Amino acid sequence: MKPQTAPLIVRTALREAFAQLRAAGVPSHTLAAELLLMHALGRDRTWLYAHPEEVISDSEVHLFTNLLARRAAGEPTQHLTGKQEFWSLEFEVTPDVLIPRPETEHVIEVALDRLGVREIRAGRKQTFSGEGLQIADIGTGSGCIAVALAKELPGATIYATDISSAALAVARRNAARHSVSDQIHFLESNLPDEASHLSLFFDLIVSNPPYIGRREAATLMREVRDHEPEIALYGGEEGYELYAELIAQAAAKLKPGGILVLELGHNSLPAVQPLLDATAWTNVGATNDLAGIPRVIAAERL
Numbered sequence: 001m002k003p004q005t006a007p008l009i010v011r012t013a014l015r016e017a018f019a020q021l022r023a024a025g026v027p028s029h030t031l032a033a034e035l036l037l038m039h040a041l042g043r044d045r046t047w048l049y050a051h052p053e054e055v056i057s058d059s060e061v062h063l064f065t066n067l068l069a070r071r072a073a074g075e076p077t078q079h080l081t082g083k084q085e086f087w088s089l090e091f092e093v094t095p096d097v098l099i100p101r102p103e104t105e106h107v108i109e110v111a112l113d114r115l116g117v118r119e120i121r122a123g124r125k126q127t128f129s130g131e132g133l134q135i136a137d138i139g140t141g142s143g144c145i146a147v148a149l150a151k152e153l154p155g156a157t158i159y160a161t162d163i164s165s166a167a168l169a170v171a172r173r174n175a176a177r178h179s180v181s182d183q184i185h186f187l188e189s190n191l192p193d194e195a196s197h198l199s200l201f202f203d204l205i206v207s208n209p210p211y212i213g214r215r216e217a218a219t220l221m222r223e224v225r226d227h228e229p230e231i232a233l234y235g236g237e238e239g240y241e242l243y244a245e246l247i248a249q250a251a252a253k254l255k256p257g258g259i260l261v262l263e264l265g266h267n268s269l270p271a272v273q274p275l276l277d278a279t280a281w282t283n284v285g286a287t288n289d290l291a292g293i294p295r296v297i298a299a300e301r302l
């Protein structure tokens, strides 16, 4: 933002912010500027565009200027506003968790579809609350998958694991924010190890594991590479290294007919699909994301 000589109004603030973020090479700079101004003013987008002549106070200008400078330097917008929407729910986001991505919503869609089909096959009604279902979410991060499933399946019990205690603290707060704390048990665990000490078997295991290859690190956007937790990004040198152990543990912990739903990295399918072999798995299927990339693989335990 330029130093101000006259009082700053909303329209000018937005116009200057668009220019500043565009010049800094910020992706989706218009949206970023709007979100930061909404955050600085405590207003929604409708208000911004309905009040273009509204004067912004000095303290708001100071806050907005600071947010813009941090965004221009590469900090993700969600770290500055502290939130991200997922499955039409607002999640707290900190630098300790992966920012929930829109493509992860396919994990929820596939899981709900597969559970629905299972109900129909069993001759039960199509719409159900998940009564009695035991679900595990491995690598829960912000808790976005666990919380979305808890909201969709109020009768289900969910075990959400993560290797990061800092991530689990955020996930617990998100469960409380959405009033599903009673449904979700949080466990600090390497993969489902800890859950495997529980003497229970699951109807559904979901996971969006770290799947980026360390050798791809240089190709990542700075917002991701420099600001999101490494433990949430990298699955190993190639990226797909965690899937073998995850699938083996899932095979041991799913009930017969239980469902596994995994998010995939952009090039993981050829490495992951063969791990779901016919000795233990059936009905293996991949789902593309909106960009046409195989993004989710699902299978049923024999």
Ligand SMILES: C[S@@+](CC[C@H](N)C(=O)[O-])C[C@H]1O[C@@H](n2cnc3c(N)ncnc32)[C@H](O)[C@@H]1O
Binding pocket: 097, 098, 099, 100, 101, 104, 138, 139, 140, 141, 142, 143, 144, 145, 161, 162, 163, 164, 167, 189, 190, 191, 192, 208, 209, 210, 211, 231, 232, 233
């Ligand atoms: C890609 S993030 C996914 C977070 C969240 N589920 C989502 O979809 O936005 C992967 C998560 O797995 C966790 N993680 C990494 N390695 C793990 C392991 N060996 N066992 C359990 N969790 C792990 C990370 O801390 C991170 O929160």
